[in-house]
Amino acid sequence: MVAAGAAWGALACNEQGAASSSPPPDVAAAAPASASALTPAVRKEAEEVFNSRCVVCHGPRGGGDGAASAGLTPPPRNFQDKAWQSAVSDEHIEKIIAYGGGAVGRSPAMPPNPDLADKPVVRGLREHIRGLAAK
Numbered sequence: 001m002v003a004a005g006a007a008w009g010a011l012a013c014n015e016q017g018a019a020s021s022s023p024p025p026d027v028a029a030a031a032p033a034s035a036s037a038l039t040p041a042v043r044k045e046a047e048e049v050f051n052s053r054c055v056v057c058h059g060p061r062g063g064g065d066g067a068a069s070a071g072l073t074p075p076p077r078n079f080q081d082k083a084w085q086s087a088v089s090d091e092h093i094e095k096i097i098a099y100g101g102g103a104v105g106r107s108p109a110m111p112p113n114p115d116l117a118d119k120p121v122v123r124g125l126r127e128h129i130r131g132l133a134a135k
């Protein structure tokens with residue numbers, strides 16, 4: 001604000017301040033710090049990795065209906081399932097991507113991706129998966 005520091009200025013700012021300072025905290029609350037750290041490059045990389053490594057089982061829209069899903073029991077997760085989306089934590093999604101189903105008490109048919117484990121693309125994949133939820 002203006003540094004002209006008169007009492008009048010402070011009063012005037014009060015009103016404006018209340019109106020204009022509310023959006024930033026809301027935005028910050030809606031987006032976890034980890035999500036805001038994702039760059040466009042990471043998002044693009046995540047999409048490419050999803051298409052090359054995940055679609056074969058999870059399907060192009062994450063419906064759990066990829067070409068290699070047929071013989072799998074349990075089947076690959078359907079990411080469009082809203083109940084699953086709200087029940088699962090971001091942490092769990094990132095962990096299963098990096099370390100595989102066997103590491104988190106799920107089917108070992110869900111493969112680990114050790115080469116990605118400590119890379120931002122794991123968060124990108126998590127965000128991509130979140131974006132596949134049914135609207």
Ligand code: HEC
Nearest residue numbers: 053054057072074075076077093096097106107109110125
């Ligand atoms: C060979 C097939 C296969 C591939 C490839 C595959 N998945 Fe999976 N995925 C599965 C199966 C099967 C499950 C179900 C595991 C279960 O419910 O026990 C699963 C489950 C998941 C889950 C949900 C875990 C849960 O607890 O519900 C996530 C998230 C996931 N996969 C992400 C990915 C991502 C991201 C990729 C690509 C990097 C990928 N998967 C590649 C087969 C696969």
